[in-house]
Amino acid sequence: MGLLAVNRIYAAITALVLAFVVLPLGAVIWVSFFANRILSFPATGYTLDWYVRAWQLDSFRNGFITSVETALVAVALSLALGVPASLALVRYRFPGRDAIQTLLLSPMVVPGIVGGAALFMAFIELEILLDVDISGTLPGLFVAHGLIALPWTVRLVTASLVGMSPSYEEAAQSLGAGRLTTFFRVTLPIIKPGIVAAALFSFVISFIDLEKSIFLVGPGRTTLQIALVSYLEWNLDSTVAAVATVQILIIGVLLLVSDRYARLSRAF
Amino acid sequence: MSDVVLQSIVKRYDAMTAVDHVSLTIGEGELVALLGPSGCGKTTTLRMVGGFIPVTEGRILVGGRDLTHLPPNKRNMGFGFQNYALFPHMSVAENVAFGLEMRKLPKAEIGAKVKTALDRVKLSHLAERLPKQLSGGQQQRVALARALVIEPDVLLLDEPLSNLDAQLRHEMKTEIRTLQQQLGITTIFVTHDQDEALSVADRVVLMRAGKIEQQGSPDDLFGRPASRFAAEFMGVTNLLPGELAGVGRFRLASGEEVRVHPVGVGGDLSLALRPERLALDADEPDHNALPAVVDLATYRGLVIDYRVATASGLVLIARRPSPAVGGPAPLKPGQPVRVSWHPDAGTLVPA
Numbered sequence: 001m002g003l004l005a006v007n008r009i010y011a012a013i014t015a016l017v018l019a020f021v022v023l024p025l026g027a028v029i030w031v032s033f034f035a036n037r038i039l040s041f042p043a044t045g046y047t048l049d050w051y052v053r054a055w056q057l058d059s060f061r062n063g064f065i066t067s068v069e070t071a072l073v074a075v076a077l078s079l080a081l082g083v084p085a086s087l088a089l090v091r092y093r094f095p096g097r098d099a100i101q102t103l104l105l106s107p108m109v110v111p112g113i114v115g116g117a118a119l120f121m122a123f124i125e126l127e128i129l130l131d132v133d134i135s136g137t138l139p140g141l142f143v144a145h146g147l148i149a150l151p152w153t154v155r156l157v158t159a160s161l162v163g164m165s166p167s168y169e170e171a172a173q174s175l176g177a178g179r180l181t182t183f184f185r186v187t188l189p190i191i192k193p194g195i196v197a198a199a200l201f202s203f204v205i206s207f208i209d210l211e212k213s214i215f216l217v218g219p220g221r222t223t224l225q226i227a228l229v230s231y232l233e234w235n236l237d238s239t240v241a242a243v244a245t246v247q248i249l250i251i252g253v254l255l256l257v258s259d260r261y262a263r264l265s266r267a268f
Numbered sequence: 269m270s271d272v273v274l275q276s277i278v279k280r281y282d283a284m285t286a287v288d289h290v291s292l293t294i295g296e297g298e299l300v301a302l303l304g305p306s307g308c309g310k311t312t313t314l315r316m317v318g319g320f321i322p323v324t325e326g327r328i329l330v331g332g333r334d335l336t337h338l339p340p341n342k343r344n345m346g347f348g349f350q351n352y353a354l355f356p357h358m359s360v361a362e363n364v365a366f367g368l369e370m371r372k373l374p375k376a377e378i379g380a381k382v383k384t385a386l387d388r389v390k391l392s393h394l395a396e397r398l399p400k401q402l403s404g405g406q407q408q409r410v411a412l413a414r415a416l417v418i419e420p421d422v423l424l425l426d427e428p429l430s431n432l433d434a435q436l437r438h439e440m441k442t443e444i445r446t447l448q449q450q451l452g453i454t455t456i457f458v459t460h461d462q463d464e465a466l467s468v469a470d471r472v473v474l475m476r477a478g479k480i481e482q483q484g485s486p487d488d489l490f491g492r493p494a495s496r497f498a499a500e501f502m503g504v505t506n507l508l509p510g511e512l513a514g515v516g517r518f519r520l521a522s523g524e525e526v527r528v529h530p531v532g533v534g535g536d537l538s539l540a541l542r543p544e545r546l547a548l549d550a551d552e553p554d555h556n557a558l559p560a561v562v563d564l565a566t567y568r569g570l571v572i573d574y575r576v577a578t579a580s581g582l583v584l585i586a587r588r589p590s591p592a593v594g595g596p597a598p599l600k601p602g603q604p605v606r607v608s609w610h611p612d613a614g615t616l617v618p619a
Contacts, residue, residue, distance in 0.1 A: 165351055165353065167349040167350075167351055167353035168353050168355060168356075170318075170320050170340065170347065170349070170353070171347065171349060171353040171354075171355070171414075172355075172366070173319075173320075173339065173340040173341045174318060174319075174340050174341070174343070174345060174346065174347040174415075175341075175366050175367035175370055175414070175415075175418060176341045176344075176367055176370030176371055176418065177341055177366075177370050178339075178341055181370070185366075186355055189355075189357040190355075190356060190357065
């Protein structure tokens with residue numbers, strides 16, 4: 001078999017895999033413009049009404065706002081914890097370093113539903129202990145999402161730091177800079193691409209979470225993902241497709257932007 | 269005064285001792301080269317002086333002040349890194365200004381000092397460039413300017429020439445030496461290249477396995493290596509094991525007896541002979557001379573290296589100027605020769 005033929009086969013397989021990933025997304029986007037009252041084929045006409053209806057529905061609008069808020073706070077939390085943690089993990093050798101690294105990455109490998117249940121129970125225990133509400137509150141949700149985003153931040157920032165020679169920091173120190181000045185004037189600017197990518201990626205990871213949130217939203221509160229699932233329980237129309245299309249757009253743009261800053265493949 | 273005194277410094281990592289009781293005094297304005305193969309402890313020693321690696325035992329004094337436990341930013345030392353470590357997000361001028369900003373000098377003074385420093389390395393015209401827009405040699409110059417502009421007590425250079433090509437290395441070598449002498453700054457220069465060490469240093473300190481093997485002027489080390497290791501490291505290719513056979517006489521392991529400079533040491537010895545000191549056709553009466561046959565000729569531009577072998581199996585390398593620089597006509601493999609050298613040309617070193 002010639003090299004050209006082999007290349008053709010690879011190209012065909014690649015195209016198939018890509019189609020498998022992209023076609024369902026394409027279908028969702030297509031369906032979101034159908035004029036049919038109930039989701040069905042073929043389209044009887046095309047309309048933008050579902051987008052308007054999605055925004056008019058309280059559950060979607062409020063869910064969207066809560067999701068954005070939560071994701072922003074998750075980004076802030078995961079950076080505040082993840083950047084110093086990555087710095088310590090990469091630059092220093094200390095007892096328990098490997099254990100801490102594994103611990104920081106563990107939320108990534110624990111199934112979301114398990115993590116959610118665990119957090120819920122931990123929050124309840126804390127509530128009993130401290131006599132304050134946590135489990136149904138926004139701060140509780142924020143903390144949970146900070147945890148979801150943390151491993152990704154640690155991974156991306158760690159990758160940037162590993163790629164940065166410690167001699168830059170040493171040079172700054174030999175020139176008279178203390179640890180804080182060195183961090184803000186030398187380390188931070190050099191790893192900035194990794195941090196921007198971590199922030200954008202954390203946002204996406206928090207934004208798309210369903211499993212943890214489902215345990216932790218209080219009564220009367222919902223995130224966009226929960227709103228989607230609840231809506232699907234009783235309705236079958238293109239509103240869901242419209243909401244999904246908006247999400248695909250937001251996430252796609254964020255991922256493209258973060259990939260420009262730091263190759264996301266480095267985090268996997 | 270900014271002489272540097274290392275008092276029996278030790279660096280231990282768990283079971284491994286990287287630097288083992290090194291004591292060394294570097295005089296004010298002196299340039300000392302720490303020379304040795306990788307893993308000999310030279311860089312670890314330099315980094316301990318710079319404050320980047322904590323010292324396990326011993327003390328480091330600069331100008332009589334004990335700074336063993338001071339962090340690097342309190343030591344007032346200029347450090348030149350192997351990869352230059354120019355801050356990639358700052359321009360050349362900003363890089364050079366960094367140390368002065370840390371010292372909180374007024375803006376105008378910083379500007380003037382940066383200009384002087386860049387003039388000194390002939391790079392004023394590139395002040396606004398980013399490091400990645402500079403060549404390796406230019407980056408090295410900026411790194412030097414940045415390290416020197418803070419008027420450090422000591423300049424520490426870690427393999428500063430190893431990332432440059434041969435031509436540039438020669439230029440920078442001269443430039444570093446010139447700058448160092450102009451400023452009269454106490455300098456420690458780490459290198460694995462004996463040629464670099466010999467050409468820049470006032471004093472060469474040869475290290476091996478965490479200890480000082482030998483130290484002295486470049487000529488001391490080059491001409492009178494004190495051990496087999498030193499001889500090998502300084503490029504002596506002929507190291508002939510044997511034993512003393514009376515005053516001024518040495519019996520080679522291959523059986524020949526040759527005259528040597530009388531020495532007071534005994535035990536297992538090797539005769540160290542530089543290839544340049546061996547003649548292949550001279551016939552001086554008081555020289556050692558052995559009949560041999562040319563085995564291999566290696567043309568090296570300025571010189572030709574001849575591998576010659578005696579009937580007893582002794583193999584020696586002799587080096588002669590090549591015809592290109594006025595040397596004698598080349599010899600062919602198989603040609604009989606007389607290898608000869610003056611008894612004082614060799615050095616006996618402990619085997």
